Amino acid sequence: MISKTSDLIKKYNSTGKNLGGTKYSNVFGISSSFEVIQPQMNDFIVDYCKMAYDDEKMELQGDKKVGLNLGEVATLNTLPLMINFNMIFDCKMEECAFGTTTEDYYEDDFLISVTQVIQEIMIEKLIISKNNSELLCCVLESEPAKFNGNIYINLKFHFPYCQVDKKFQSDVMIPSVIEKLRENKIIEHMHIHPIDDWKKIILPSKNVIPLYRSKSEQHTNPLKLTRIYPIVEKKAKCEELILEDFFNPENYSLIKKNILSDTIFVNLELKGWITLLLSIYFCDTVCNPKNENIKKVYNKNYDLDESTDEEESVMDDDEDPKYLAPIFLGMLKSIRFTRTDYWIIVGKILFNIFDGDENGLELWTSYTLEFTKSEKAKDKCEMRYYAFRDSNFTIKTLARFARDDNKDEYEAWHNDWCNSVLEQSLSGIHNDVANFIYRVFWVDYIFTGEGKNPWYYFYKNTWKNTKKAMQLKQDIGNKIIMIFKDVRSQFTLKSLKNRKSNKKQKFENDQSIEDSISQITAIIKKLGTVGYKTSLVAMLEEKFNNDVFETEKNKNHLCTGWRNGVIECCGDTAFFREGIPEDYITMNTGLKYKADLSYDHPLVKELLDWLSKVFVDPELLEHFLKDSASHLAGKNSEKIMRVWTGATNGGKSMIMKLYKATFGQYCCDGPLSILTKTLPTSSGPNPELSQLRAAHICFFSEPDENDELQPGKIKRITGGDSFFARSCGEDGGSIDNYVSCILTTNDIPKMVNPDFATKERFSFLLFLSTFSLEAPEDEDEQRRLRIFKMDPFFDERIPELSVAFAWLIVEYYKNYKQKGLEKPKIMKDYAIKHWETNDPFIGFINERIVFITKGEVEFKFDIKNIPKDIDKSIKVNATDLYPAFGKWFRDNFPGSPVPSSTKFASEMKLKNRLGDIWRGIKVVNKKNLQ
Helix, strand or coil: CHHHHHHHHHHHCCCCCCCCCEEEECCCCCCCCEEECHHHHHHHHHHHHHHHHHHHHHHHCCCCCCCECCEEECCCCEEEEEEEEEEEEECCCCCHHHCCCHHHCECHHHHHHHHHHHHHHHHHHECCCCCCHHHCEEEEECCCEEECCEEEEEEEEEEEEEEEEHHHHHHHHHHHHHHHHHHCCHHHHECCCCCCCHHHHEECCCCEEECCCECCCCCCCCCEEEEEECCCCCCCCCCCCCHHHCCCHHHCHHHHCCCCCHHHCCCCCHHHHHHHHCCCCCCCCECCECCHHHHHHHCCCCCCCCCCCCHHHHHHHHHCHHHHHHHHHCCCCCHHHHCHHHHHHHHHHHHHHCCCCHHHHHHHHHHHHHHHCCCCHHHHHHHHHCCCCCCCCCHHHHHHHHHHHCHHHHHHHHHHHHHHHHHHHCCCCHHHHHHHHHHHCCCCEEECCCCCCCEEEEECCEEEECHHHHHHHHHHHHHHHHHHHHHHHHHHHHHHHHHHHCCCCEEHHHEEHHHHHHHHHHHHHHHCCHHHHHHHHHHHHHHCECCCHHHHCCCCCCEEEECCEEEEEECCEEEEECCCHHHCCCCCCCCCCCCCCCCCCHHHHHHHHHHHHHCCCHHHHHHHHHHHHHHHHCCCCCCCEEEEEECCCCCHHHHHHHHHHHHHHHEEEECCHHHHCCCCCCCCCCHHHHCCCCCCEEEECCCCCCCEECHHHHHHHHCCCCEEECCCCCCCEEECCCCEEEEEECCCCEECCCCHHHHHHEEEEEECCEEECCCCCCHHHHHHHCEEECCCCHHHHHHHHHHHHHHHHHHHHHHHHHHCCCCCHHHHHHHHHHHHHCCHHHHHHHHHEEEEECCCCEEECCCCCCCCCECCCCECCHHHHHHHHHHHHHHHCCCCCCCCHHHHHHHHCCCCCCCCCCECEEECCHHHCC
């Protein structure tokens, strides 16, 4: 039946034509609100009433696929008094297992008791007429519905002749009813108790009130009118009323106002018109509060076909994220719930909107179930939901998804949302016009309040800075003026039609169409002036203000911006998607990501052929590709100091160019001083550190001969610890350090006295090939010798190959996440040899320590090959050796501090050095060694 509701909307929707119709909306938010114009109201009401009547008969015949999906938009400040019960029962309770009808949960005694409580509060708080018509109560019930391991039953106590201010209902009536229900222990009148307290069971009416037989939620059953009670007297038997006793459809207020014709009541029995009785427009007589002070606050009686200067107060709901969320969710495509990255984002949005409470989880779960049909969806949602923490995502991200997924429905909603404040903007008051402009551009601009240019606009997946709000001013001068011109044209057309028909068209707020045209013309002229536009921008600063942008900008290291979208690392997969404003990305790679490539694509084949020459060893190539893929996550998770080393013309510079062409702004060049020298204090500018902000990769230049790497600085830069940095002319601040450092060098610089932890941080990627003009002609021979033909113009191929490289590392990301960065044997062997060669303690042993035999024969010291006849009477200790070590160290590492005697002693006792052998050795001069 819900599909029939959609057909009804398509048939009668007049939204956007500015013809002043009556507003309706889909209850689930699958479509925005729409208008039915007066000439079509008769047919619309008849069609819906017939649908509702047929739907109720189908339910009586046992059809479970019942329930419609349409509601009235509450555009006025008053509504019929409605007390809505949303009761949830735990299926695990033994009693619930057998509860198939409402009588299993409660009986008439409960309904009568609740009605009596509400009527007592009404008599206490409201001015009731002598005939007590306001106290007449329609009771609506839904059949039990099972969903997510719970039973759902909805009740509504509807008072059609008691029109009360909405805010008074939520602020006064409902809290009073809840208190009275508790006081009278009404819960004891039920056979089975619901899960929640009355405060959670009874909720105020929303901005969209479901029409009769339309469901308030997808997983519940529709309400059905089951009982009608007059005033319930204490200790007196309550006699139910029959419909014919008090309901005359012709008393419907829209008929009295000639919006509907009284000729519609044909071919349908009285029950068929229950929709009118339970409409928010049935009665237009307002029931006022008794207290005079309260009356001043809540007594706002608006004519149904007129607006007032205070109408803005009824528009609060349409900016409430909790109200907007179901609307946008209904516009989303299934991919938002079936693909992990989108699904998690939607969950985070709902977590933030509902402050982590169960309402957000229930909404997320219901849509996940609808699209995935998975039995595990509920458990997956619950496990994820309560693990969420605060994130940047708000209702604006959900709106962007809706705009991308369902352009027509989103634009219909957005036009309606903007039009609701358009009339007020005609005042020309800066705040009113600014409010309209904000709604037009609400997801496109932000104001940070920091720096010289605090305005940003969202363009092609990332945020762009606009100096002096120039882009916003241009949009005001173009788009906003065009909107007002279009509205003026529509009013001009109306004026011409009125003149032809010789009828006076009454415009809202009792102004003539001609006066409205004059107002719009005046605004258009103002918008063309620099002063007015500048004042508007100043007013918009408050509306577009974003306090978190500067701190969150480019902070999400799992996301990289591309020219045509964003790649986000989520779990084991790198997903490509559209950019979201609340990613807060201002950087991009400068490259368009092509998701449609494959291993058979010519560019991918060319790239892999070249890479297989740079890294002939298959394990080395595999490691390189996994390591390259790791940079998509923008975090040095393994705390590695990468060193690319090899002879000249080995491909290092071309691989570096490939990285820079692929990662663009996420690559930077850092001076080696970051790793070798003392940096300026935190109080001074240090741009060499500040450029690491948001970078994923930092290349370090070829070192000079005397450069020495400092272990402490290596640990700091690879450890992921945040640090303070600022550029010249900036205040600076703490930088989250996620960068992966890569040192490209032919000869690895010295490092004085690195400890074991520092050594473990180093990862040596070996460039063992040579590209030469004199390479062998035979390709097999080239691979055997690792000498390949040099192309002097190969760098011209890099821009195209970077497109293939981007695709390849996205493919490899899952491989990286699942297998990690285990170093191949060739890299491990190289590291061992490198550290032995550059170990000052081993160097000292090799150059100055010898075995001495009893015959005073000297042998080169080798811990694995100890002579049998060493002279054990010769004993030495660390104190004996340390002076010689100090002199040797200063000769070989000038300018570096000599390790302490304690450090020397502990290092020399290691197994690969002197170990426990401190006998039969002596120190010799270098010139005496053979």
